């Protein structure tokens with residue numbers, strides 16, 4: 522599919538997600554790769570076989586919904602640095618993205634800023650498997666068995682100060698590795714942000730893998746954010762910087778199209794995107810649409826973060 526990027530304000534995620542793309546990808550049968558992987562993990566944590574991450578702790582936050590198969594999770598992606606078609610990231614990212622060595626800088630309003638190798642960022646924190654729903658703002662969803670750590674466990678090591686009201690995340694900026702950064706359309710590097718309480722929420726995680734293996738490049742290797750109650754675009758990939766900041770950070774999609782994408786981006790079936798309804802979604806691999814749930818079904822855990830806020834205004 523050929524996509525011409527017009528003015529950035531015209532760029533919408535849905536421009537690159539025609540219904541036909543995922544209709545082509547309908548799956549009537551679901552494989553049970555996870556059942557195998559899950560069985561291998563056992564009821565508690567076991568040492569991991571070669572090439573696998575581990576030991577992995579199971580999480581009470583995991584959904585028991587059927588995960589999407591590995592091929593869909595790693596073959597149907599949004600990672601605009603590598604192209605706008607859903608197949609582009611899998612085609613290009615593994616060849617172009619160099620994830621070793623990988624350094625992450627932690628800075629801003631904290632007592633212990635630092636720059637460290639990605640392995641050291643999570644060292645000493647128990648890896649967990651968390652099976653989460655992911656709802657893209659475009660109207661499709663998946664269930665993904667992530668491997669990672671609670672973001673809070675990482676952030677607290679840097680001792681944020683009382684001025685740290687938000688956390689900003691930045692993707693690698695290197696057009697040699699990420700060729701679409703040479704194009705206009707989106708302001709690069711990709712940036713995202715969370716309020717500090719959202720960042721510290723136990724559901725929020727930094728993922729380093731999926732299906733028990735290190736993250737594939739197309740899913741945001743070697744380190745990406747996962748915020749399951751927000752639209753997928755908040756879950757920024759291939760992070761090189763994390764900053765504690767006092768002001769609400771500017772984020773890529775809300776800069777590109779502020780009337781269409783807000784800072785909060787909580788999944789909300791009652792607040793339509795200006796161009797389409799958010800009431801329903803298509804789970805990749807399923808034939809029929811299903812209802813979208815408030816906060817993507819995580820309301821019990823997160824609704825209190827937004828008590829008293831008008832979610833139409835703070836969309």
Ligand SMILES: Nc1nc2c(c(=O)[nH]1)N[C@H]1C(S)=C(S)[C@@H](COP(=O)(O)O)O[C@H]1N2
Nearest residue numbers: 598599600601657692711753754756757758
């Ligand atoms: N750096 C970066 N992060 C990104 C994106 C992107 O284009 N660039 N796309 C976002 C969007 S729109 C979605 S839906 C998810 C998709 O994650 P997945 O491909 O692992 O399913 O990644 C998010 N993170």
Ligand SMILES: [Mo]
Nearest residue numbers: 657658753754
């Ligand atoms: Mo998305």
